[in-house]
Amino acid sequence: MFSLRPLIVLATAAALMTGCASQNPYENQGQAQGSSGMSKTAKYGGLGALAGAVAGAAIDHNHRGKGAMIGAAAVGAAAAGYGYYADRQEKALRESMANTGVEVQREGDQIKLIMPGNITFATDSSNIAPSFYSPLNNLASSFKQFNQNTIEVVGFTDSTGSRQHNMDLSQRRAQAVGTYLSSQGVDGSRISVRGLGPDQPVASNADANGRAQNRRVEVNLKPIPGQQYQQQGQQQGQVQQYP
Template sequence: MFTATRVIIAATAVALLAGCASQNPYDNQGQAQGSSGMSKTAKYGGLGALAGAVAGAAIDHNNRGKGALIGAAVVGAGAAGYGYYADKQEAALRASMANTGVQVQREGDQIKLIMPGNITFATDSSAIAPSFYSPLNNLANSFKQFSQNSIEIVGYTDSTGSRQHNMDLSQARAQSVATYLTSQGVDGSHLSVRGAGPDQPIASNADANGRAQNRRVEVNLKPIPGQQYPQQ
């Protein structure tokens, strides 16, 4: 019979193995690494395995040791698979968005693209600006290559004007991005749009520079629930 200590030790070992199961082809690229040098594939696989171990132990009350190991193996493998997939996608996005003004950020298992107002839309308009087509074309090509994400497009404004107008404008801008991406062959079933208006500012609205930063479009990429992601 497994003791509680043995369950923890065994689950930790499985977590480490799950996290290291896949060789990450971007191990030497800084954008796919954590600050410790561990690839995100390994980190997310290991964390997922530990979470799975806890869940597995809770589910199998009659044999907590066995449940922990099964939970660690199953959940850890899935997390490692998405980590590997996201590592590759992040590297490809950074390459395609270089020198476009679009920021690529990695936050846990989510990839975020921040598209500033100076390249996206004219003031008080939801018509795509000429400078925005090149980044959007690059994004569409990436989404057709990496098609196993849910894609949330969120529009934001500064605080100038009425809240209702800003909510409507931000929704229209997000929809314009989604419409263009689908016209370029991106699977519309994976897309969702939302207008956040002046909410969640990333800079102060008290000056022109801050307001310009707040006028933006963000694209959030997340794993699709239930999707199986290859580990290599």
């Protein structure tokens, strides 16, 4: 009977080897760190390796140990590769968005930018506010440099007024952002827009402060399915393919 314990040992060893193999010359240059001091890249690589080990063992019933090692190495390397790409993009965005009022959040392999209403649009308007052009220009520059993500622009409003009016307004605001980014050279095929009006509030609409927080634009960056993620800046130009 096959024992689970050797599989765990093999998976762990494979995860460690994957972590070592995925080291890169930029590892100590601002790579995002978790609370434990481990980079997101290492976390994704290790977790991916463990998942790959289980999958590999399940596929190769006759040679589970070998299957676990192969699965761990393949999946772990892929996860670490994208994790490194997202680490660098997150770092660059935090630098370019500093002191602009735009908040950068990391959620797993996705990056979210939250743009508050006080810098984006005037009340009941879909015309880009003058204070919003500088952050948008910085975003456009970053999106052209890191061009292997989809860009979803989502507009939100507070609950004041009719729902239909707010849905239309949020859609126009999202479209205005998407159109401007495209006009600055960002590939329009990467950009999608939608308006959610008063849905998904982040604060109470019962007071002015809460309503102000709910009036916002969010930009969600997600990996392009099947895309090649290139470790930009490496002289070797190595490319990894993701299924």
